[in-house]
Amino acid sequence: MSETTTLTNVKTGTWGGGKSPFSISYGKLMMWIFLLSDAFTFSSLLVAYGFIRHSYASNLVTPWPSPDHVFNHFPFLHGVHLPLMFVSLMTFILIFSSVTMVLAVEAGHRMAKKEVGMYMFLTILGGIGFLSCQAWEWTQFITGTHEGRMLADGSIFHGANLQMNQYGPTPFGDLFFIVTGFHGFHVLSGVVINIIIYLNVLGGTYEKRGHYEMVEKVGLYWHFVDLVWVFVFTFYYLI
Amino acid sequence: MHIEEHLEHTEPPKDMKKQIWKTFWILFALTVVDIAVYFQLMEYHSGYKNALFIILGVVKAYFIVGIFMHMKFEKKWLPYLIIVPMIFVMYLITLMVIEGNYTSFLR
Incomplete structure (x- = not known):
């Protein structure tokens, strides 16, 4: 019997341990998991929206309003019927801010501090632009139109609140507030996080650290916000 | 290790x-x-x-x-991790839309 011992083979498969099966850093993986859970939250709102909207499908007393008769305003063009134009503008603003964000990530790979800073700044501007548009949209929705809606007692109701609205059934207004509000709050927190990262970039925090991975992480969040808007745009305004 | x-x-x-x-x-x-x-x-x-x-x-x-x-x-596991759950979510949305149509007859 020989004295040499043979080592049992060390497992080297993907899930054998000792390395990340996902091949990304801990922070980025956790950001992905967070985004997945956030996607579930938005999906639950979407489930509620789909169910409630379709449960009004054969309701002739208070039908679900058609979006082109509700969201048809544009700033400085009072009284002109322009459905979809303003939200399209918002969509383009958000897509463009997504592009500047990914350009910041790309510049980060090259350790180009100045470029990262510039693109982060443009991304923040895009975010603020989007939020301003949404504030205008909400004001328009809450104030309502001059015609309003005639109530049973003969009085006229303008605009919308959580109890009632002039456009259609109460859940229409409620879902508008919760879906676009929850998304808008994500944009707001995204802008705040972007500002923090921007200041860190200017301060040279990541230059010292040797990599710009924080920009990538916040970029993932920012693109997710853009992604959610794609579906809000589709389900709330197009369909 | x-x-x-x-x-x-x-x-x-x-x-x-x-x-x-x-x-x-x-x-x-x-x-x-x-x-x-x-x-x-x-x-x-x-x-x-x-x-x-x-x-x-x-x-x-x-x-x-x-x-x-x-x-x-990225490596293929990350797309699996994210996309597979979302497929089930899309299925749920479809089911609830269909269910909503049935509910409309009861209102």
Whole structure:
């Protein structure tokens, strides 16, 4: 019997341990998991929206309003019927801010501090632009139109609140507030996080650290916000 | 046991900048198609039109997640981790929309 011992083979498969099966850093993986859970939250709102909207499908007393008769305003063009134009503008603003964000990530790979800073700044501007548009949209929705809606007692109701609205059934207004509000709050927190990262970039925090991975992480969040808007745009305004 | 510090990334293509702008124009064009279809078929209400909007939305999502969020260049487990649960979520949304239609007859 020989004295040499043979080592049992060390497992080297993907899930054998000792390395990340996902091949990304801990922070980025956790950001992905967070985004997945956030996607579930938005999906639950979407489930509620789909169910409630379709449960009004054969309701002739208070039908679900058609979006082109509700969201048809544009700033400085009072009284002109322009459905979809303003939200399209918002969509383009958000897509463009997504592009500047990914350009910041790309510049980060090259350790180009100045470029990262510039693109982060443009991304923040895009975010603020989007939020301003949404504030205008909400004001328009809450104030309502001059015609309003005639109530049973003969009085006229303008605009919308959580109890009632002039456009259609109460859940229409409620879902508008919760879906676009929850998304808008994500944009707001995204802008705040972007500002923090921007200041860190200017301060040279990541230059010292040797990599710009924080920009990538916040970029993932920012693109997710853009992604959610794609579906809000589709389900709330197009369909 | 020493855990590998340097994770091997699947490297993004060299001309990433070019690809970013290409993706931007694709997203721009898809949104323009959305708007064009919306205005052309304003009086035409059908499930086919809605299906088209949803498909365009999913295609846009593919480009945002794939290129902008870099998922196309990650190891295959990450896409599985994210996409498989979302497929079930899409199934749930479809079921609840169908259920909503039945509920409308009871209101």
